[in-house]
Amino acid sequence: MKITPFSSAFAALVLSLSFLGCSPKSDEADSKPEVALVMKSLANEFFQTMSKGAEDHAANNTESYSLIVNGIKNETDLGQQLNLVEQMVARGVDAIVIAPADSKALIPALKRATDAGVLVINIDNRLDKTAATQAGLNAPFVGPDNRAGAKAAASVLTEQLQSGDQVAIIEGVPTAFNGQQRRLGFEDALKESGAKIVSVQAGNWEMAKANTIAASLLTAHPNLKAILCANDSMALGAVAAIQAAGRTEVKVVGFDNISAIQPMIADGRVLATADQHGDQLAVYGIEAALAILAGEQAPADRTTAVDVISK
The missing domain is CATH 3.40.50.2300 (Response regulator)
Structure with a gap:
């Protein structure tokens, strides 16, 4: 990357x-x-x-x-x-x-x-x-319904999870309404699936910060199954951390459908994203x-x- x-x-x-x-x-x-x-x-x-x-x-x-x-x-x-x-x-x-x-x-x-x-x-x-x-x-x-969009994207992941599976969320800026709504949408889907949310941390929409957070999450949670990111820039950072840690079984979901994420959707490094056009x-x-x-x-x-x- x-x-x-x-x-x-x-x-x-x-x-x-x-x-x-x-x-x-x-x-x-x-x-x-x-x-x-x-x-x-x-x-x-x-x-x-x-x-x-x-x-x-x-x-x-x-x-x-x-x-x-x-x-x-x-x-x-x-x-x-x-x-x-x-x-x-x-x-x-x-x-x-x-x-x-x-x-x-x-x-x-x-x-x-x-x-x-x-x-x-x-x-x-x-x-x-x-x-x-x-x-x-x-x-x-x-603008879009961010909560509904995030829930729909996360639902692609929850179809592959079992009850009790560990998942983390990297949210955007906590004081931004769209960031709050995306986090809630992710949580809606995960709670319905019975997945366990082990961490919610703010990446402030930034790739580098999300990369650091994801690296720490992978170390702290060896059984982590997925990381949900409130935008695709942070998803790029999470993917880089997963690749560096050799934890390619950990799935990633993003939000925005930027061009940089599309090859990762195609090859499976990112499971899903939400396109708000x-x-x-x-x-x-x-x-x-x-x-x-x-x-x-x-x-x-x-x-x-x-x-x-x-x-």
């Missing part, structure tokens, strides 16, 4: 986007809506795919809107994501489509955005409903924003498809 380090090119991209965000809209751009896509880490292939899908959609609809794509350095860089939101508001964008790195921490900044007249659409990771309501933030959610997820949010900007009533939350991918 090849692990590509965070590159200077990516750093330059983030920096250039930050400078772009500080510039006011041009007069030429005032005639059509300007939409800002604010994602999590562009070092994660899932968000690279999301970015590409959004850029392709914008390129095919240049007469309808213009798009600014922003991302942060890593999954937990909340300060940078807050800065990006503030930059987009200062620029005067018409809408922000955001995949928040944290389900609560972004809410005050997003409320300030809506107070400034910016439409906010929440994608991928749902904002905390109670906290949003208390803050007076109305941001429609467009990352190339279209931002597009769904952008289309919802454009419809509202065009005068349509703000829609109720929209649940998008999740499909299980296995050999």
Whole structure:
């Protein structure tokens, strides 16, 4: 497995986007809506795919809107994501489509955005409903049912388990709603099967951290049968640890269906993953924003498809 380090090119991209965000809209751009896509880490292939899908959609609809794509350095860089939101508001964008790195921490900044007249659409990771309501933030959610998707992916594993088999979970960022829901979905499937959950640890969506956790799990639990990972980047880290330990009987389940995981599905190193169609997820949010900007009533939350991918 090849692990590509965070590159200077990516750093330059983030920096250039930050400078772009500080510039006011041009007069030429005032005639059509300007939409800002604010994602999590562009070092994660899932968000690279999301970015590409959004850029392709914008390129095919240049007469309808213009798009600014922003991302942060890593999954937990909340300060940078807050800065990006503030930059987009200062620029005067018409809408922000955001995949928040944290389900609560972004809410005050997003409320300030809506107070400034910016439409906010929440994608991928749902904002905390109670906290949003208390803050007076109305941001429609467009995205998958992560709990159902994780349960469906884990069910491919549970068909091969016996009651009492030992399984571990590597979850994402514990304060992220989608991470919480994926963990719960895994737990739903495992509890129904009678499997024993021996450990739940946070990998923060990161390959390297998941690799370290998986290596420790394999040492601590010699009878471990499987590791369920809340995204495919962490599944890649778990697979590397399993290969290094010579424990190829340990099965892995992921979530996202990134391209790097697909050969591992084919050869059995990963048993299953959940495809939430990352190339279209931002597009769904952008289309919802454009419809509202065009005068349509703000829609109720929209649940998008999740499909299980296995050999």
